Amino acid sequence: MIMLSSDGVSMHFGGLKAVENVDLEVRKGEILSLIGPNGAGKTTFFNVASGFLKPTRGQIRFLDREITGMPPHEIAAMGLVRTFQKTNIFAGITVEESVRVGFSLHRKASPASIIFGGRAVRDEDEEIGGRLREILRFTNLEEWSGSLVKNIPYGKQRILSIAIALAAEPSLLMLDEPATGLNPVETKELIDIILRIRGEKDITVFLIEHNMRLVVSISDRMIVLSYGEKLAEGRPEEVSKNPLVIEAYLGKGFQNVSQG
Numbered sequence: 465m466i467m468l469s470s471d472g473v474s475m476h477f478g479g480l481k482a483v484e485n486v487d488l489e490v491r492k493g494e495i496l497s498l499i500g501p502n503g504a505g506k507t508t509f510f511n512v513a514s515g516f517l518k519p520t521r522g523q524i525r526f527l528d529r530e531i532t533g534m535p536p537h538e539i540a541a542m543g544l545v546r547t548f549q550k551t552n553i554f555a556g557i558t559v560e561e562s563v564r565v566g567f568s569l570h571r572k573a574s575p576a577s578i579i580f581g582g583r584a585v586r587d588e589d590e591e592i593g594g595r596l597r598e599i600l601r602f603t604n605l606e607e608w609s610g611s612l613v614k615n616i617p618y619g620k621q622r623i624l625s626i627a628i629a630l631a632a633e634p635s636l637l638m639l640d641e642p643a644t645g646l647n648p649v650e651t652k653e654l655i656d657i658i659l660r661i662r663g664e665k666d667i668t669v670f671l672i673e674h675n676m677r678l679v680v681s682i683s684d685r686m687i688v689l690s691y692g693e694k695l696a697e698g699r700p701e702e703v704s705k706n707p708l709v710i711e712a713y714l715g716k717g718f719q720n721v722s723q724g
């Protein structure tokens with residue numbers, strides 16, 4: 465089953481073709497990576513797919529519905545939830561409170577009933593409390609739950625942005641360079657979390673990543689962008705041996721991966 469598809473998507477900024485005529489599909493249950501040199505258009509593609517930019521041309525479909533031009537919160541409510549390349553979490557509140565924000569997308573009780581209380585609100589609060597603890601446990605953030613976000617290690621902040629995204633109950637989770645700035649121990653932890661997100665939560669994962677070892681080790685498929693265009697796609701072992709891909713990455717360490 466196809467979860468997300470892009471049909472001839474272009475995103476131009478003035479004369480700059482940041483994304484040019486990209487066709488791609490994300491299949492249910494897979495871990496798909498979008499890779500490519502800096503400036504290739506990866507983040508721009510994510511911005512278009514998640515509704516933060518309206519494409520110059522082309523269509524995006526999610527779960528058999530056209531979502532091109534829909535606002536990001538509506539797309540997120542349908543189940544397409546993304547994280548950002550730069551952490552955009554709330555430094556002044558606690559880890560637990562920030563994950564709570566992620567739940568607000570699906571909160572059913574009306575604002576008035578939340579203010580004045582009532583059985584439905586208490587039930588919902590209890591349910592959210594349970595799911596909150598589950599997410600903190602799942603992402604190994606339990607011990608930090610009462611800490612202010614600004615006081616936890618950077619790697620934990622990156623994991624926290626994934627926890628917040630999980631609270632919004634995605635069926636497709638899109639991660640923009642989740643391993644940036646992580647040390648090797650944190651990177652291993654991240655890999656484990658991504659594999660469990662797919663394996664245990666049955667969430668499809670579409671990620672942008674620079675760390676080639678990470679990408680090759682966890683992806684079912686890879687798509688390569690270069691200068692906004694799709695350059696190659698396939699299984700990691702094929703893509704990492706593709707001469708066009710190696711050339712696009714020349715001097716950036718990709719050859720090491722293809723040589724094992």
Ligand SMILES: Nc1ncnc2c1ncn2[C@@H]1O[C@H](COP(=O)(O)OP(=O)(O)O)[C@@H](O)[C@H]1O
Nearest residue numbers: 477480482500501502503504505506507508509
């Ligand atoms: N809002 C914007 N306005 C103008 N140019 C942009 C904007 N966003 C991205 N770009 C340009 O589009 C190109 C692709 O950027 P980006 O998608 O961030 O690449 P990547 O994520 O692959 O490193 C770059 O040249 C970047 O400077």
Ligand SMILES: [Mg+2]
Nearest residue numbers: 506507508549
């Ligand atoms: Mg980027």
